[in-house]
Amino acid sequence: MTLDQDIKETENDTDTEAADTETAVETTDTDEAVETGDTAAPAAAPGWRQKLTRLWFPLALAAALIASAALAGWLYFAQYKGDQQTGEAASAAVLKAANDGTVALLSYAPDSLDRDFSAAKSHLTGDFLSYYTQFTDEIVAPAAKEKSVKTTAAVVRSAVAEIHPDSAVVLVFVNQATTSVENPNGSFSASAVKVGMNKIDGNWLIGSFDPV
Template sequence: MSEDRKADQDATADPDATAEQDATAEQEAAADQSDTAENVDDAEADPAGGETTSADGHADTAVDETAEVPRRRGVRQTLRTQAAALLLAAALVASAGLTAWLYLERYRPDQQTDAAAEQVALDAATSGTVALLSYSPESLDQDFAAAKARLTGDFLSYYTQFTEQIVTPAAREKSVKTAASVVRAAVSDIQPDSAEVLVFINQTTTSQENPDGAFAASSVKVRLTKVDGNWLIDSFDPV
């Protein structure tokens, strides 16, 4: 009975202390609830926690790999282009080499125009020059026929007209006689079907007016064409 009375006295004696203790307990409980709520909010805001860094790392790796694919394709494309260019260049070189070989072995002029062929062209040019520049009033028809047998093309037509209209009347009326001789001749160009010869000549001309004759030295460029295997003169130009 004395203890109950003492307890009642203690409670009655300090009501403020009891109120303070109750208030402190309520504040601590509220603080614990606030901390718990913050922890929940943080967990909801970052549910993955430390996994964020890992996810970022995987994303960066994926971006790098995605960027690497076009680079690799570009490198392969460049290599293919360079390889194609090299193959084309090699093909062109091979083609040029084959063309050169064919020319040298089969179509080279000096393969088809040896020394003997060159001499034939030289003889045709010199004999044709003498025939063109030599004639006599007593044998005009024969002389002109011999010359025309060595000519071809437009030059043959020109020579025929010139001798008929100019040379024949003058030679018969004034007894003009000419004689030509070749001093020197050289082949300047020769192909399988054409040749060019430089001919140096001396020519003497006599007539009724000048029985002692007139001497002239000249040079001509004789162009020949091969017709049916024979070298014929197709141009005759003084130089």
């Protein structure tokens, strides 16, 4: 064997030992890292999940409590508001408005027609207001002036038949006395009227007026 071959074999043996040594060192380092917990990244995930769980549970509970309180408040307000709009106070208000309006509609005198009709119109709304205006202008006013017709109405009894927040129906029993040039002693009549009421801007007004 030549000297060059001996040198090459010696170098190959040295390289092989060095490679084995590096492999052993890397294996040892990896084992030590596993034993000492240097590779802690995978184990950190459960901890974050626990922290997030502890964080989100109180937030979810608070949100649920707020939503429940808001719902309870809304239900209470809606029910209380509805009771106010259809309770005893509302019935009394709509009853008074129907009575006052009925008397105003059926009461007038030839020397105060404009004032009487204006007072009646203040109790009316919608299509019935338009109808009453046309009817009094074209029929009632000429007849009242020509024959000196005077009528006086009085409510005998009345009752709320139905009531809603913005509408109601009132049954009114009314007596009416009428005098004229042709009948100076007067005539008397009793009738019942179904009065439809509408709530406009907080005021109860007559929207329909139907004899029954």
